[in-house]
Amino acid sequence: MYYLDPHIHMVSRVTDDYETLAKMGCVAVSEPAFWAGFDRGSVDGFRDYFRQLTEFETKRASWYGIQHYTWLCINAKEAENVSLSREVIAMIPEFLDKPGVLGIGEIGLNKNTKNEATIFLEHLDLAAKTDELILIHTPHLEDKYQGTRMILDMLNDDRRLEHHRVLVDHVEEHTIRAVLDDGYWAGMTLYPTSKCTPERAVDMIEMYGPERLMVNSAGDWGPSKPTAVPDFILAMRLRGHGESLIRRVVYENPVKFFSQSRNFDFTPPETYEAVG
Amino acid sequence: MPIPLDAAEVLNREFLEIRARLLHLAASLDRLDRAEGAVHDDPRLAKIRAGLEILGGVESERAERIQLLFSRPYDANWVKSLGVERRG
Numbered sequence: 510m511y512y513l514d515p516h517i518h519m520v521s522r523v524t525d526d527y528e529t530l531a532k533m534g535c536v537a538v539s540e541p542a543f544w545a546g547f548d549r550g551s552v553d554g555f556r557d558y559f560r561q562l563t564e565f566e567t568k569r570a571s572w573y574g575i576q577h578y579t580w581l582c583i584n585a586k587e588a589e590n591v592s593l594s595r596e597v598i599a600m601i602p603e604f605l606d607k608p609g610v611l612g613i614g615e616i617g618l619n620k621n622t623k624n625e626a627t628i629f630l631e632h633l634d635l636a637a638k639t640d641e642l643i644l645i646h647t648p649h650l651e652d653k654y655q656g657t658r659m660i661l662d663m664l665n666d667d668r669r670l671e672h673h674r675v676l677v678d679h680v681e682e683h684t685i686r687a688v689l690d691d692g693y694w695a696g697m698t699l700y701p702t703s704k705c706t707p708e709r710a711v712d713m714i715e716m717y718g719p720e721r722l723m724v725n726s727a728g729d730w731g732p733s734k735p736t737a738v739p740d741f742i743l744a745m746r747l748r749g750h751g752e753s754l755i756r757r758v759v760y761e762n763p764v765k766f767f768s769q770s771r772n773f774d775f776t777p778p779e780t781y782e783a784v785g
Numbered sequence: 786m787p788i789p790l791d792a793a794e795v796l797n798r799e800f801l802e803i804r805a806r807l808l809h810l811a812a813s814l815d816r817l818d819r820a821e822g823a824v825h826d827d828p829r830l831a832k833i834r835a836g837l838e839i840l841g842g843v844e845s846e847r848a849e850r851i852q853l854l855f856s857r858p859y860d861a862n863w864v865k866s867l868g869v870e871r872r873g
């Protein structure tokens with residue numbers, strides 16, 4: 510089955526992973542900007558990272574016929590450095606018209622601090638002024654519930670934002686309802702240690718239905734599995750769900766959400782033409 | 786949304802897995818008992834006990850309640866208590 514991975518950090522993966530994803534039916538990936546595992550020292554470090562995301566990763570994905578899209582921001586962890594964050598936010602517009610840039614993300618909270626919230630609000634302001642889509646990271650483990658509620662408070666407070674243009678990622682059993690009830694899109698992240706399993710993701714589809722819901726691998730430099738979306742597809746089949754419901758979640762939903770961005774020039778695989 | 790499998794099918798499929806996970810939990814708790822030292826006043830143990838009660842109860846939405854049990858509380862006044870200021 511063709512699918513998209515709406516949240517995966519390919520800069521942390523080897524080229525062989527692109528090949529594996531392509532063989533498993535992945536036709537497009539969307540890659541949010543995130544923490545590199547260390548704090549970057551200057552705005553130029555981020556400028557180089559954004560060039561990697563918008564130039565080289567697009568090329569590397571294309572070697573395997575995968576369409577690559579991306580999101581730009583300074584992540585919640587590095588947002589503790591407020592002055593650097595403001596320099597990065599001021600620099601982001603240099604890249605917003607590059608092909609494949611879908612919006613601002615993954616912004617959010619990590620430890621739910623004052624500085625993180627301050628920089629989150631400033632990213633929301635940038636997204637509102639530039640009319641960009643928003644992709645949101647919610648914290649892990651004991652911080653997730655509190656952080657997700659804080660994020661929803663900030664989103665709901667900003668009357669300029671259209672809820673159907675915001676994707677809140679890493680939802681779990683205790684946060685999914687509030688996100689969907691407020692009209693946002695929600696992403697379930699299948700991750701071996703800190704997040705959700707394919708079986709629990711199927712449970713949430715059964716409980717909440719497929720509307721505005723997606724699944725992703727969040728594959729990154731940690732112990733993660735870039736092929737988690739195919740794992741979900743198999744789990745759905747084993748639980749007796751039909752192909753059209755599965756396709757809705759792993760293909761049609763991400764295409765529908767991303768299509769709200771002017772830079773989503775997606776070519777559906779059904780229309781691929783033989784070359785030569 | 787209706788779920789395709791009925792209760793008997795779910796139980797057939799998951800019985801051995803649930804049994805294995807119960808054993809995993811039981812062995813972890815035994816290991817804790819056998820280890821030197823005392824952790825009986827560690828708040829994490831109280832959470833584990835409360836979690837086991839949620840599992841043993843008849844009420845549904847156990848996964849959501851376990852998640853909330855292990856979550857920091859949300860304070861609706863957080864903007865004020867953290868002192869977050871909005872620019873512009």
Ligand SMILES: [Zn+2]
Nearest residue numbers: 541543615727
């Ligand atoms: Zn991520």
